[in-house]
Amino acid sequence: MLNFDFVNPTHIVFGKDRIADIAKLVPEQAKVLILVGGASAEKTGTLAEVRTALGARQHATFSGIEPNPSFETSMKAVLQVREEGFDFLLAVGGGSVIDAAKFIAAAVPFEGDTWEILLKGGRNVKSALPFGTVLTLPATGSEMNSGSVITRRDIGAKLPFGNPRLYPKFSVLDPTKTYTLPTQQIANGVVDAFVHTVEQYLTYPVNAPVQDRFAEGLLQTLVEVGPRLLAASEPNYDDRATLMWSATLALNGLIGAGVPQDWSTHMIGHELTALHNIDHARTLAIVLPAMLNERRVQKREKLLQYGERVWSIRTGTDDERITAAIEQTRAFFEAMGIPTRLSEYGLGADAVDTVVRQLEAHGMVKLSEHRDVTPEVSRRVLEAAL
Ligand code: NZQ
Ligand code: ZN
Numbered sequence: 001m002l003n004f005d006f007v008n009p010t011h012i013v014f015g016k017d018r019i020a021d022i023a024k025l026v027p028e029q030a031k032v033l034i035l036v037g038g039a040s041a042e043k044t045g046t047l048a049e050v051r052t053a054l055g056a057r058q059h060a061t062f063s064g065i066e067p068n069p070s071f072e073t074s075m076k077a078v079l080q081v082r083e084e085g086f087d088f089l090l091a092v093g094g095g096s097v098i099d100a101a102k103f104i105a106a107a108v109p110f111e112g113d114t115w116e117i118l119l120k121g122g123r124n125v126k127s128a129l130p131f132g133t134v135l136t137l138p139a140t141g142s143e144m145n146s147g148s149v150i151t152r153r154d155i156g157a158k159l160p161f162g163n164p165r166l167y168p169k170f171s172v173l174d175p176t177k178t179y180t181l182p183t184q185q186i187a188n189g190v191v192d193a194f195v196h197t198v199e200q201y202l203t204y205p206v207n208a209p210v211q212d213r214f215a216e217g218l219l220q221t222l223v224e225v226g227p228r229l230l231a232a233s234e235p236n237y238d239d240r241a242t243l244m245w246s247a248t249l250a251l252n253g254l255i256g257a258g259v260p261q262d263w264s265t266h267m268i269g270h271e272l273t274a275l276h277n278i279d280h281a282r283t284l285a286i287v288l289p290a291m292l293n294e295r296r297v298q299k300r301e302k303l304l305q306y307g308e309r310v311w312s313i314r315t316g317t318d319d320e321r322i323t324a325a326i327e328q329t330r331a332f333f334e335a336m337g338i339p340t341r342l343s344e345y346g347l348g349a350d351a352v353d354t355v356v357r358q359l360e361a362h363g364m365v366k367l368s369e370h371r372d373v374t375p376e377v378s379r380r381v382l383e384a385a386l
Contacts, residue, residue, distance in 0.1 A: 001208040001258040008253050010144045011170040014245070016237075018174050019046070022053035022090070025132060025170045030088035032059040033081055035101050037066065037093045041136065044180045050092055050134055060084070065093070068273055068280070069100035071115065071152040078107045078114065081129070089131035091168075094185075095140030095280075098133050102148035102166045105129040118150055122161030133171040138178060138244040139189035139281065141196060141251025143171035151274055157362060158274035160266075173248065175240035183230060186243070187336040188281035190226040193247035194219060194332075195284040199263050200256040202292070202302045203369040211259045216309045218255070221246050223310065226336055264367035265291050268378055271358045278345055285333040285340045290385040292326045294377065298370060342386050352382045 013021050026032060032054060034047070041047040042063075051059065062077045081089075081104065091101035105128040107114040117125060135143045142148065147162035178186075201215035225242050232239065249255070268291075269283030278286075296303060300322070307313035307325030316324065330340050342351060356379045359365065367373035373381075 001211075002206055002260070004258040006253060006257045007164070008144065008167065009169075010167045010252075012144060012173060012248070013170055014173045015241075016174060016176055018172050019049045019134060020053050022050060022132070022134070022172065023055055026054065026057065026088055026090070028057070030057055031086050032057055032088045032090050033077070033084075033086040034059060034061045035065060035077065035089060035091045035093070035097055035104070036061060036063045037097050038064070040180065041092045044136070044177070046134065046136060046177055047092055050090065054090075059090075060086070065097050065100045067094075067096045068149075068151050068158065068277075069096045069103070071103075071118070071150050072154075074100045074103045074107070074150065075114065077104045081108045087129065089129055091131060091133040092136065094135070094137030095142045098135070098140070098142040098168070099148035099150065101131050101133065102128075102142070102146075103150050103161075105131050106161075106163065106166060115152070118152075118157075118159040118161050120161075121159075122148075122163040122166070125161075125163040125165055128163070128165040130169050133168045134177070135171055135173050135244070136177045137181060137185055137189060138173075138240075138247040139185075139192040141193070141248055143168060143173065144248050144252035149270060156274045156358065158270040159362065160270070173244050175237055175244050176235075178240050178244065179235040184279075184337070186229050187226075187338055188279055189243060189247055190222050190229065190336055191285050191333055191338055192281040193243070193250040194222045195265060195281070195288055196250040197222075197255065198288065199265060200259060200261050202299055202306055203260040203262050204299065205301050205305075206259055208259045211255055211257070212305070214249075214255045216306075218246050218250055219306075219310045223332060226332070230336065260369040262367075262369040264373045264378070267364045267367055268355065268359065268381065271355045271362070271364075275354060275358065276345065276347060276351070282338055282345070285338045286342055286345070286385050287381060289326055289330040289333075289340055290381045292329065293384060294381050295368070295373075296322050296326075298368075298372075340385075342382070347386075349383070349386060352379060352386075355382055
């Protein structure tokens with residue numbers, strides 16, 4: 001096992017009817033800016049519940065944070081917070097609203113050009129406003145981690161950043177708040193959580209059996225619950241709760257502590273979203289099977305372990321078992337209604353060059369657990385994903 005530090009200060013408030021607990025979690029004297037996306041939080045009644053829980057505290061609402069939140073919109077909220085003196089943020093929504101809240105929290109006290117926060121990956125963040133979240137879409141894990149991804153539309157850049165000051169103070173996880181999600185977003189959530197787990201597990205062995213078993217448990221759970229979530233005619237509380245907690249655990253630092261990590265599929269996926277506006281999870285479903293195939297030598301031992309423990313693949317030569325494990329992964333994404341080929345999103349060979357150029361422009365030139373996924377390797381992966 002590798003050396004590690006593990007700190008996760010986010011207070012999780014899980015279960016039905018827990019939004020009322022916000023009354024105890026937000027400081028009495030706080031002046032709160034609630035952040036929401038489009039219309040969903042208002043339409044579903046979640047926003048009204050949040051406002052009730054805030055009681056007599058001064059508060060206002062900033063709406064319009066878009067999926068794949070933009071720097072431009074987030075900066076409007078930054079100006080409002082600075083001008084009106086809010087001192088607590090409350091994000092109500094999915095990963096996009098929570099990610100925007102993290103950027104706003106970091107940008108409000110930041111001196112200088114706030115785009116620098118993204119360019120430095122958040123290492124230059126010295127302080128941040130406190131914030132809490134009410135999660136309405138289980139997928140990203142943003143509700144219990146200190147990372148965020150922000151897009152600048154004018155230059156087509158979608159960049160990640162993070163800082164230990166950016167953990168939410170609390171996150172309310174009420175599975176019933178996911179009941180209004182369209183099926184496509186449920187499928188996205190399952191696939192995003194699955195790929196988060198894979199990117200911290202499918203690297204090379206470092207004698208970390210607890211992390212491996214945790215990761216395999218999450219993967220098996222997602223494989224079991226995913227199709228059931230899609231097939232259900234009515235939302236099932238236990239399955240929604242299972243997805244919600246799995247997605248949080250997939251990216252709250254626990255399974256990644258003490259093991260190598262490979263975020264190359266995510267970094268290539270971010271470029272596809274920035275250039276072609278494909279949902280985050282869908283970009284991962286395109287890249288991951290091709291990436292695993294490209295990296296079958298470097299990932300050999302873990303691919304065999306993954307095939308055996310997650311997909312019960314126990315016969316055939318090593319190469320046959322690895323191929324079968326990759327094909328099972330692809331079949332799972334497709335069974336979740338998510339296409340796994342660039343061509344299914346209307347993209348052809350000419351799209352590959354632009355993605356590779358953007359990876360270079362953003363310094364994504366030494367990806368993976370071995371730092372050897374160069375732009376040329378990314379190109380082969382994208383070509384194989386056509
Ligand atoms: O905007 P509204 O009206 O709220 O609608 C949203 C949005 O259109 C809707 N929605 C959310 N909750 C709903 C609902 N609709 C009905 N009922 C509800 N309960 O769902 C749509 C998608 O929401 P979004 O927040 O964009 O989705 P998701 O949670 O998948 O977040 C994706 C973003 O998170 C980033 C992605 O790159 C992407 O920008 N990620 C953040 C990570 C992190 N911070 O750790 C890690 C991830 O790998 C990922 O990169
Ligand atoms: Zn993701």
